[in-house]
Amino acid sequence: MKAEDVKTLVERILEGMIRGVEIRKGYVEVVVDLENVVEAARRLKEAGFDHVKSVTAVDYPKESKIRVTYHVSSYLNEELARVIVGLSVDLPRDNPVMESLTGIWRSAEFQEREVYEFFGVTFRGHPDLRPLLLIPELAEKRVLRKDFVVREESIYEGVPHRYE
């Protein structure tokens, strides 16, 4: 299936709720409004996109938004297995809350937990929303947001000049 065909297919599946479709390198990204995201996910699942490959969040501080993308594909449908569709939704950066899609795609469960701890996105209705990889104190800092800056430490940082 060519990227153009995937675009047409997605436009047909998500008719009436698309804010933008774009052919990216290696996948087709479709942006929907926040209130439509559950319905869009349900329709994609029904069309045969049966699992989530990656729940990807990207922080855009200049536009004051966090974009969460569900990269979905298929195992059971051999034709759809060849393509990846990114279902995207933009969340306000100061209060990023969205409905969890774990109820639709079980494979999103652990990755939503990851987005929660690294970006502070809250997924309403998630069965078990707590940090996955980080300790809670570190998760508080939302470390993958752009305003968390990795500072380089020198080798001797914190070492006193003289030992008393």
Added chain:
Amino acid sequence: MRESHTGTSSGEGWKLPGMMVRRVEREVYEIFIGPQHPGSGHMRIIVRLDGDVIVEADPDIGYVHRTMEKLSEVREWLKPIPLLERMTIIDACNITVPYVNALEKLMDKSPPPRASYLRVLLCEINRVASHLYGFGIFGVFLGHSTMYMWAFGDREVFVELAEVLTGARLTHTYPIPGGVRRDMPQDFPEMARRAVRYMRRRLEEYRKIFLDNPVIVRRLEGVGVIPRNLAAELGIVGPNVRASGIKYDVRLVEPYEVYDELDFEVPVFEEGDALARTWVRVEEIKQSLNIIEQAVDWLERHKGEPVIPKEDFDKLPKLHKEVYEKTGRVKLLPAHASMKIPAGKAIARGEMGRGEIVYYVESDGGTTPYRVRVVTPSARNAVIFKYIVPGHRLMDLPAIYGSIDYFPPESDR
């Protein structure tokens, strides 16, 4: 459990080394397995038991999280390559090829065929080594120390092959955008063919001592069954999903590099149990050996072809060109390290030994990635602990853990 089981004559609590037991409620016990190395690396599984039947399992991962995604954002485009391969040093080429592919997609650059064949060659050497590593760990889990010794010993054959090809046993940092860092040495094809012949013979011996061993079969058959639909629902990857009857291999569904020119099969089993997962790995090693032979044949037939694009070669100063022509080594220029990549978003996927790896790479046109998202096979397989383990007896947990070839450093990133 009765009182006599929970106390010893000295009055202290009943303890096993490495295990913490506390009474949660009547008849249900909570056991913390790990995080100190239950077999393959640091992770913890919190299991709740009724008698010795697991009623709930919670994989508590993240003990070896190394901030790969964040660090990739603060270093130039090339530098994440040696960083990312630290997730799975045994599978270093497989884990970096999709990242390099993503960069190549953004740059609209493609490697010359010889470079692609060299990448595939190293990927398959890595895949065999990765499966053998998995077998070794599996042997430890099941108390089969011969399997552990054999697999780790035979893995050395392939680690040495990789060393001859790239100069490093593990973490080769071999692919770079547009090509590879080193051409194949003259005597490599003969070495590779010998290793392939050796491994084919050994697999037959593995079957006798391990796969057809009645003790092993009894411990694996019908254990940890993942039905086909559930496998798709959980989104698990690699040999685990192929053991459940789903024919999904990135090399097949979206061939990258030169996999569409090579002749190989994707083994699929229907049973979905631990034994089927083990057999998939054995069959995959056989296929990888076939691919290694085809790749070295092709490389021998096409001697002297370039391993980096012409436009990159033309930019090299005289000395670098001489080194490249004499020894086959590509010496990179500083300009390579500080290159800019056109703005855009790309996804690239690849098939590692343990399964599918997905990279999402976003560029804003600068000298560092804007965002790198990596989802490794073990990260997607971790969910098996939560949904497949409950209902089994505690003694089945090591068998399931070993059969899914879960690798914590890869999962935690």
